[in-house]
Amino acid sequence: MPADPAVLVEGLQMRYGDTVAVAGMDLVVERGEIAAVLGPNGAGKTTTLETCEGYRRPQAGRVRVLGLDPVHQQRELLPRIGVMLQAGGAWSGVRAVEMLRHVAALHAHPLPVEDLVERLGLDECGRTPYRRLSGGQQQRLGLAMAVVGRPELVFVDEPTAGLDPAARRTTWALLEELRSDGVTVVLTTHYLDEAERLADRVHIIDHGRRIATGSPLELTRGGTHATIRLVVTEPFPPGAPESLRASLGPGTDVTAIDERSLVISGPADSTTLGTVSRWCEAQGVLPESLNLGQRTLEDVFLELTGRPLAAGADEAPSVTARPSASVVG
C-alpha cells in the first residue's frame, strides 16, 4: 500500500471572528518533495501551516500529516516534524547555541549541533541572548531548531524573509540538502524566485484557496503558451487589444499595458508572430520591440487573479488583465 502523502488538507476552513482566513483549502504534499505555498499577504498560508502543525484545530475539513491527525495524534506526530515559525519560538533570555542544544537534547538522534551552528553562520552569535539576535540571526536559529531533530517533514514559514543574499543562499542550500536526504519540506513564501528555485511543486493560494498547482516549469510554461510583449512607436488606435485578439483567434489573450504596449499570451509559434506583424502593418503602427518570453510565476499569478502578487490580497483587480491560465491539479 502506498504511504500516505506527507500532508493532506481537504476542504479546510478557518476563520478568526468575521475574517475568513482559509476558505476550503485542498492541498497534497508528497513525501520527499519541497512544496512552496505561494501567495500574497493574508492569503491564509500561515493559518494553513499552523493547522497542519497542530497549533490550530480545523473548523471544517480534514488535515492529515504523515497520515496522522495533528490535533488528536500530536504526541505521535511532533517528534517526526520540524517547525520553523515566522517569528519567535525561543525564550528571550536564552543564548542561541544553548537553545539549539536544548532542542537537540529533546530528540533521539539529533544532528551535530556544532555543524549546524557553523553551517548557518550562527557561531558569531552563539553566546548572544535570543532577544539580542538580529532578525536574520533569529531566522537562522529558528531553521536550525526546526531541523536539528532530523525530522521527516519540516514546515518553514517565510524562511528567508529579511535575510541578506548570502544568508538566503545558505538557507536554500540547507533546504535542498534536506530534500536529498529524503526530508519533505513545506515552505511558505511570497518570493517568486525562492519558489521557482527551490520547489518541486508550487501551490499558488489566494483568498484562502489554492488556485493553481504545478512544478514551476508546468506553471510558467502553460503548455505551449508564452508571453509576447509588443511595444510600438506611436499609440495604438482605439480598440487595438480587441482587434488583435480577433486576428489571433481562440486560445490567445491580449492585455493592454499602456497606450504603446500590450502583452499577448498564446501559442509561441511563427504563426502568432506573423499574425502580430501583419496586424501592425494593417493598423499602421510600427513595432519598436516584439519580445517572446517565458512566463514567470508573477505572470501566472496575474493571469489567475487579475492583480500582481506583490500588491497583496486587498489590492483592487487590474482592469487590463484577464484570467486565462487554467488551474492545474
Ligand SMILES: Nc1ncnc2c1ncn2[C@@H]1O[C@H](COP(=O)(O)OP(=O)(O)OP(=O)(O)O)[C@@H](O)[C@H]1O
Ligand atoms: N490571530 C489572528 N487573529 C485574527 N485574524 C488573523 C489572525 N491570524 C491571521 N489573521 C487574518 O487571517 C487572514 C489570513 O492570515 P494568514 O496569516 O494565515 O495569511 P498569510 O498568507 O500567512 O499572510 P502573511 O504572508 O502576511 O503571513 C488575514 O486576513 C489575517 O489578517
